[in-house]
Amino acid sequence: MSKFAWSERAKDAEEARRAVNTSPPAPELVERFYNAIKAAYPPGFGEHYDRLKNGDARGVEMAIEFLEADPWFFRSGYIKANLARFLKHVTLSNQQVRRLEKVLLKIVDERNTQEFRNYCRLARIVATPTLIEALKKRLTDDNIHHRLRATWMLFAIEQDNISRNP
Known part of the structure; x- marks a missing residue:
């Protein structure tokens, strides 16, 4: 796994979200929020996300790293749900499947969130x-x-x- 500071960046993004939710939000807090969200993703994440979305397996590693790290910040659940959905459409190596097994079991052990349904669908492939x-x-x-x-x-x-074997 990469050395990206997933939990630290997620924490910063959540702190910025809470600060921007003050009434009325100050422009510097809004800017801090957008910068913190951008920094919560490692460099190149968007490109890998788009690759995977388009069925390009070159996006798989970054997706699995994100799911393994399981960062929790504004809209990260939607990203996880999408990554789980995209991963169903690419060929995975045996090592990647084993890593995803751990991700799925961790989710079963830890929480039920809006993306859980997508994890269940990914489990069909894994x-x-x-x-x-x-x-x-x-x-x-x-x-x-x-x-x-x-x-x-x-x-x-x-x-x-x-459904495969009626």
Whole structure:
């Protein structure tokens, strides 16, 4: 993974967002907000995003790094949802699939956000025996939220299998 300071930049962006939400926002706070959002993405992120969006696998590494880092700031959830959607349309290496397995399991273990549905759809593509077994293990987890999210992801994977093999 790159040395980009994902969490620090996300924190700066969120602080700038909170500051700009003062009433009325001062022009310098708006400028700070836009600069912080821009800085929350590493150089070249937009180009890699556009490549992946257009089916070019050269955007995969940056997308996976972003999903692994899981930065949390204004509109990052929409970016994650899109990246998960775009990743379904490119060929992934075995190493990339293993990295995405970890991303998917982390999301199951940590939270249900608006992009979770896109992660479930990505799980259909990443549906390795390792991922499926790890999700099944979570069905007996003490945490009801883990069980529920694992169930949803397994259901998404199973729905894909049913549609492929009627």
